[in-house]
Amino acid sequence: MTETDFLSLTPLLIITIAPVVxxxxxxxxxxxxxxxGFSLVSLLTAFVSLFIVQPxxxxxxxxxxxxDLYSLFFLGIIFFSAFLIMLLSHDYFKHLxxxxxxxxxxxxxxxxxxxxxxxxxxxxxxxxxxxLLSISLYILIAFQKKKDYPLEAGIKYLILASVSSAxxxxxxxxxxxxxxxxxxxxxxxxxxxxxxxSPILVIGFGMMMVGIGFKLALAPFHMWTSDVYQxxxxxxxxxxxxxxxxxxxAVFIRFFFDIKGFSNQDFFIVISAIAIFSMFVGNLLxxxxxxxxxxxxxxxxxxxxxxxxxxxxxxxxxxxxxxxxMLSYFVTVIGAFGVISLLSTKNREAEKIEDFxxxxxxxxxxxxxxTLSLLSLAGIPxxxxxxxxxxxxxxxxxxxxxxxxxxxxxxxxxxLYYYIRVIAVMFSTGEETTKLPSLSIIxxxxxxxxxxxxxxxxxxxxxxxxxxxxxxAL
Amino acid sequence: MLTVPLKILxxxxxxxxxxxxAGLLVRRNIxxxxxSIEIMLNSAGLVFIAAGRHWGQPDGQVxxxxxxxxxxxxxxxxxxxxxxxYHHYKTLDVDAISKLRxxx
Numbered sequence: 001m002t003e004t005d006f007l008s009l010t011p012l013l014i015i016t017i018a019p020v021v022x023x024x025x026x027x028x029x030x031x032x033x034x035x036x037g038f039s040l041v042s043l044l045t046a047f048v049s050l051f052i053v054q055p056x057x058x059x060x061x062x063x064x065x066x067x068d069l070y071s072l073f074f075l076g077i078i079f080f081s082a083f084l085i086m087l088l089s090h091d092y093f094k095h096l097x098x099x100x101x102x103x104x105x106x107x108x109x110x111x112x113x114x115x116x117x118x119x120x121x122x123x124x125x126x127x128x129x130x131x132l133l134s135i136s137l138y139i140l141i142a143f144q145k146k147k148d149y150p151l152e153a154g155i156k157y158l159i160l161a162s163v164s165s166a167x168x169x170x171x172x173x174x175x176x177x178x179x180x181x182x183x184x185x186x187x188x189x190x191x192x193x194x195x196x197x198s199p200i201l202v203i204g205f206g207m208m209m210v211g212i213g214f215k216l217a218l219a220p221f222h223m224w225t226s227d228v229y230q231x232x233x234x235x236x237x238x239x240x241x242x243x244x245x246x247x248x249x250a251v252f253i254r255f256f257f258d259i260k261g262f263s264n265q266d267f268f269i270v271i272s273a274i275a276i277f278s279m280f281v282g283n284l285l286x287x288x289x290x291x292x293x294x295x296x297x298x299x300x301x302x303x304x305x306x307x308x309x310x311x312x313x314x315x316x317x318x319x320x321x322x323x324x325x326m327l328s329y330f331v332t333v334i335g336a337f338g339v340i341s342l343l344s345t346k347n348r349e350a351e352k353i354e355d356f357x358x359x360x361x362x363x364x365x366x367x368x369x370x371t372l373s374l375l376s377l378a379g380i381p382x383x384x385x386x387x388x389x390x391x392x393x394x395x396x397x398x399x400x401x402x403x404x405x406x407x408x409x410x411x412x413x414x415x416l417y418y419y420i421r422v423i424a425v426m427f428s429t430g431e432e433t434t435k436l437p438s439l440s441i442i443x444x445x446x447x448x449x450x451x452x453x454x455x456x457x458x459x460x461x462x463x464x465x466x467x468x469x470x471x472x473a474l
Numbered sequence: 475m476l477t478v479p480l481k482i483l484x485x486x487x488x489x490x491x492x493x494x495x496a497g498l499l500v501r502r503n504i505x506x507x508x509x510s511i512e513i514m515l516n517s518a519g520l521v522f523i524a525a526g527r528h529w530g531q532p533d534g535q536v537x538x539x540x541x542x543x544x545x546x547x548x549x550x551x552x553x554x555x556x557x558x559x560y561h562h563y564k565t566l567d568v569d570a571i572s573k574l575r576x577x578x
Contacts, residue, residue, distance in 0.1 A: 123537070124536070124537060124540060127537075127540065127541075127544070128540065128544070131544045131547075131548070134548075135544075135547055135548055135551055138551050138552075138555065139551060142555055142558070145558045146562075148562070148573060149573070149574060151555070151558055151559060151562060151571075152571055152572065152573060152574055153574060154555050155504060155555055155556075155559060155568070155571070156574075158551070158552050158555055159498070159504075159507055159508075159511070159568075162508075162511040162515075162548055162552075163495075163498065163511060163514070165515075166491075166494070166511060166514035166515050166518060169515060169518040169519075169541065170487075170491055170514070170517065170518040170521065172518075172537075173487075173518045173519075173521035173522045173525065173537075174484075174521065176521075176522065176525045176526075176533070176534065176537075177480070177484065177521060177524070177525035177528065180525070180528075180529040180531070182533055182537070200484070226576070227574040227575070230574055231574050285576075288576075289576070294576070
């Protein structure tokens with residue numbers, strides 16, 4: 001390895017070294033605040049190092065990893081989301097009994113897995129990142145091992161995520177059998193030279209799509225989503241909805257753009273069917289939900305449907321719209337899960353919609369943040385969600401994907417109903433029910449950051465769109 | 475030296491994969507489900523080795539070593555979780571521990 005290799009790996013190395021150092025600190029002096037502070041500083045350092053390595057780009061490390069502006073941008077999204085989740089985890093895990101410091105170690109390994117996916121350019125790194133992410137998530141989900149729901153959610157995720165990685169792996173193996181190469185570029189070259197795709201290759205891509213579909217919670221591979229979202233601790237649910245999906249989305253977009261999958265007619269039909277199915281399944285199942293975490297789980301299925309639809313344009317415009325949509329969805333959904341985690345106490349999660357009754361009159365600030373998040377999910381103007389939906393629909397209409405745009409509009413209307421229902425509950429006046437936990441400074445900072453991000457993306461998105469235009473050129 | 479043709483190896487690995495999948499769907503005991511997943515992962519490893527020999531590259535075997543390592547990690551985490559489940563519920567039947575569902 002050369003010096004440039006090491007330099008461009010700096011962000012990943014920081015994320016790798018941080019958990020080791022945390023383990024050492026824990027073995028010397030176990031104190032929650034110190035570990036938390038160190039984790040925050042490490043993530044910030046990793047984020048800053050992205051700007052330092054930028055002049056070295058684009059850089060490839062053998063065939064395994066590629067550092068270009070696209071992967072750097074995704075690393076930025078992943079670190080930023082992980083940073084917000086970490087801020088929101090502080091209060092949630094502080095009150096737990098037993099060992100809590102290890103949570104941050106696992107959070108780092110999971111983030112490392114997602115980052116590996118963002119730089120992957122070869123099946124080996126793809127597989128390693130995918131597995132590192134899944135295995136860390138089993139632990140994160142079942143972190144409160146004495147409780148029923150987290151344990152059950154952990155087992156469910158363990159079984160289903162392992163099956164998904166078995167599918168992914170078998171798909172990779174078949175593609176390797178057919179083409180004799182595992183690097184993304186090699187696969188793209190081999191496919192462009194080949195006339196008719198062999199059955200082995202088609203089955204291979206199909207099985208890879210099953211694995212990716214599981215991870216992105218696309219229908220019909222969505223069965224685990226709401227159970228795991230409900231059972232996992234609220235910050236971890238937020239993590240699954242953002243960082244985990246961000247990493248998989250990064251490698252999904254890169255791989256299928258490299259092999260020009262989106263211009264393949266059969267692949268187009270399959271993805272359209274999955275996307276439309278995901279939208280309807282997610283939104284229809286969410287309508288009658290009484291549990292906010294489950295509701296957000298179902299809405300994430302629908303949102304991933306909106307997101308992959310726009311990739312079907314098959315050029316840079318589609319990828320840019322998808323990435324903008326993803327970023328605004330991430331900020332928004334972290335806000336919603338953040339409110340849940342800040343309102344949860346040691347013994348119970350604030351997840352039932354009736355828990356939020358009259359929240360506006362008791363805790364106006366938290367209620368405003370949740371309202372903002374839900375409005376953004378529904379796509380109301382002045383929020384990030386509106387600009388994102390507008391951008392996606394604009395690009396869709398420009399490329400003539402009318403059926404897809406039409407189903408997206410229908411689904412946005414369905415979505416509006418159940419988001420507004422939660423907001424209505426928050427503003428209704430009700431009798432005093434449960435005692436709400438007090439809000440710490442760290443929680444306040446996180447909520448402020450999230451609401452500012454939602455508003456900035458909604459009111460003044462130009463700079464970010466310009467930035468995505470510049471960075472994302474596949 | 476007698477060599478097994480690639481087609482036979484692929485068929486064999488595919489059968490193993492389907493056996494694992496069937497076992498996963500039929501079995502209700504978490505340990506057996508984990509074993510079925512191991513079979514699925516190993517069948518993928520077999521395809522990698524067969525393809526590596528077919529193309530005359532070491533890549534397939536390298537990938538298999540990664541699969542072995544990752545599967546070991548996965549099983550160790552899985553068994554730790556299963557221990558917790560057994561402590562908690564005194565059963566390993568997945569239907570008995572399934573409480574998360576809509577409308578409760």
